[in-house]
Amino acid sequence: MKHIYLDYNATSPVRPEVLETMLPFYREQFGNPSSVHWAGRQVSGALEKAREQVASLINASPAEIVFVSCGSEGDNMAIKGTLDALKDRGNHIITTAVEHPAVLETCAAMEKAGYEVTYLPVDKNGELDLAELEKAITAKTVLISVMWANNETGNIYPIEEIGRIAKKYNIRFHTDAVQAVGKVPVDVQKANIDLLVISGHKIGAPKGVGAIYIRRGTRMTQFMHGGHQERNRRAGTQNVAGIAGLGKACELASQELVSYYRRVRALRDRLEDGISSQVPEIKLNGTPFRDRRLPNTLNVSFAYIEGESLLLNLDMFGIAASSGSACTSGSLEPSHVMGAMCVEVTLAHSSTRFSLGPETTAEEIDHVLDVLPTTVQRLRDMSPLYNCGRTAEGCETCETVRRL
């Protein structure tokens, strides 16, 4: 059976050019980049090259890039490192209800430690109201943390406007750009960003490598103690091969951004239009304005059926997608993102995310469109909610778990 991978927001395959770039660092160029001898010298250049490649993709300078082990580490570092460094100035952070757990759970831990956190709500389309952001700012606010793009819905947040607000009030601005980098243009200068986080495995580099952009002059408390690597900002011998791979992936992303966007967006729109016309009673999760969504992401709920059972059925056809259903996460609650968007609870359980990548083809999309309508119908015929005259719960009775 042919495998169709439509879960690029979860992770992506390592691109062949990236792997080629990495291999020498597992073979002849094995040195420790901190060593003075030939073996060290051979690889220290590779780190600096990767730093340039990453910096250039986001319009930063190489000295502002610190390599870390993953996106989650970058988010932890941004938030904890800032709160501690600025504890004399304040104790309040503003974030959103739809962040990735790497930010949300870090904020929750900071709350336990005595900091105050405001979680900005989103509307039914998952969009933010920037007036709410301004209202939430107090004299004690030291950090605004808003993701560039949401991993579940693909919604792109108005980062430039948020950057302007942060600048106006002189508040540090962190953005989790893990899903945005490589998919849409990202420019830290234009958006006035102080801290920005990238993860390798979402852009064709391997798992276990990431980067954080730290604007020059941004005071941070060190978080990983040890050696003097990364200008004392992050101890630990660097993952040279992974970093070289991340650099290459960023270089490819810079070169291909325009063509990637055009291609993937056309395929995503084909899927979105196909599902809308062939499957009745669906709900789009995320903004209906496609320009304000990542070009590769589509999140839909299929009324009356549950997400995991749909995923298992699709899996039998070789199709890999993902779901916001509780049943796929091991918890009893559906995704917090669906909850924050006030998606009715059975619809939240059925939310299904298709995320495309550079390797996705039109044939694959058409195959999905071939099998999806009958699969959905088969599960609907099995559902006690289908054709039974039950109406969806309203907001008053809906028990969707919301963080706010």
Add this chain to the structure above:
Amino acid sequence: MYTDKVMDHFTNPRNVGEIEDANGVGEVGNASCGDIMKIFLKVENNIIKDVKFKTFGCGAAIATSSMVTEMAIGKTIEEALELSNQAVAEALDGLPAQKMHCSNLAADALHEAIKNYITKNN
């Protein structure tokens, strides 16, 4: 993650649907936890002649529903009331730990349907 038996019942569920002249109907679960299961019974002379189900839920929920209907057919209502959630899970060669709450649902739905039959017929 799922056993072959679970996948078999999930992909080819037995006894899906409704019984038009059911004399016992039971429903358990709630939408917020992501599973709702409805069981229809046809009881004659104290024996379960036919069972059908409809389920909103994950793979485990559908498989346990299917399994419980197979196990219940032909049993007396007393025997069927003895059917435990554990027995359903075991008949499927086990369920992943985080899914055990779904297997509880299947036998519960059957018991609800039997209770509904008993109240209606007394």
